[in-house]
Amino acid sequence: MTTSPVPRHIAIVMDGNGRWAKARLRPRSFGHSAGRKAVREVVEGCLRQGVEALTLFAFSSENWRRPDEEVGALMELFLRALDKEVDELHEQGVRLRFIGDLAAFNAELRKRMETAMARTAGNRKLALNVAVNYGGRWDIAQAAREAAAAVARGELAPDAIDEARLGGWMSLADQPPVDLFIRTGGEVRVSNFLLWQIAYAELYFTDTLWPDFDQACLARAIEDFARRERRFGLTGEQVARSV
Ligand code: IPE
Ligand code: IPE
Ligand code: MG
Numbered sequence: 001m002t003t004s005p006v007p008r009h010i011a012i013v014m015d016g017n018g019r020w021a022k023a024r025l026r027p028r029s030f031g032h033s034a035g036r037k038a039v040r041e042v043v044e045g046c047l048r049q050g051v052e053a054l055t056l057f058a059f060s061s062e063n064w065r066r067p068d069e070e071v072g073a074l075m076e077l078f079l080r081a082l083d084k085e086v087d088e089l090h091e092q093g094v095r096l097r098f099i100g101d102l103a104a105f106n107a108e109l110r111k112r113m114e115t116a117m118a119r120t121a122g123n124r125k126l127a128l129n130v131a132v133n134y135g136g137r138w139d140i141a142q143a144a145r146e147a148a149a150a151v152a153r154g155e156l157a158p159d160a161i162d163e164a165r166l167g168g169w170m171s172l173a174d175q176p177p178v179d180l181f182i183r184t185g186g187e188v189r190v191s192n193f194l195l196w197q198i199a200y201a202e203l204y205f206t207d208t209l210w211p212d213f214d215q216a217c218l219a220r221a222i223e224d225f226a227r228r229e230r231r232f233g234l235t236g237e238q239v240a241r242s243v
Contacts, residue, residue, distance in 0.1 A: 016185025016209030093125030100134030136195030
């Protein structure tokens with residue numbers, strides 16, 4: 001019930017790439033490329049601090065609505081990153097997983113995502129989940145579809161659908177719940193990222209733009225988290241007694 005100093009699972013909305021590029025009079029895609037360094041920084045930081053799971057929001061189901069040129073540049077970037085980073089992640093003991101509706105991506109990208117997941121499946125140091133074409137509502141809807149299918153097959157009674165059962169079909173059900181939710185870039189919103197999974201997460205917002213986020217920024221967020229009192233519905237007195 002008490003707060004552990006290091007969160008087991010951190011989720012990050014990596015926002016602010018466009019503004020970072022604009023401030024440098026460069027195209028938005030320049031900001032997205034620059035964001036790759038910040039990804040390496042947080043992976044490194046999580047490995048050092050013993051975080052078990054890190055979930056990054058890379059592309060939302062709403063981001064398809066951006067200009068074609070930007071969406072194309074992002075897809076290119078994902079392909080390049082998959083080519084270049086997977087070896088090192090594998091060596092570092094990182095298990096890579098992509099969550100979201102992957103069917104929307106072209107066959108080549110999908111194949112590379114699947115290869116990277118299969119290759120790193122046995123790693124145990126850090127679970128790195130990358131959310132692509134992901135939406136929190138999509139996640140809940142796909143879990144509900146699974147439940148309905150189990151009912152239709154006669155394997156499940158509707159009354160047996162409770163939080164634990166439905167939660168078992170949500171993305172990341174096999175990982176600890178999100179303890180710390182970070183959003184960079186100054187906006188104070190969730191933007192349809194993990195919804196179910198952040199039910200009791202501590203929220204942390206920073207004005208730092210994603211390409212500037214580094215290990216020191218992550219350490220500050222973790223320090224802030226360590227100072228929070230997580231009560232999970234109890235009173236402060238009850239929590240104090242349970243330590
Ligand atoms: C986040 O940065 C990255 C993606 C959504 C892919 P933005 O591109 O949203 O950056 P801002 O919010 O325009 O600065
Ligand atoms: C959320 O950022 C999605 C990702 C970081 C991938 P956006 O920049 O798309 O969010 P909104 O649209 O400003 O809420
Ligand atoms: Mg944004």
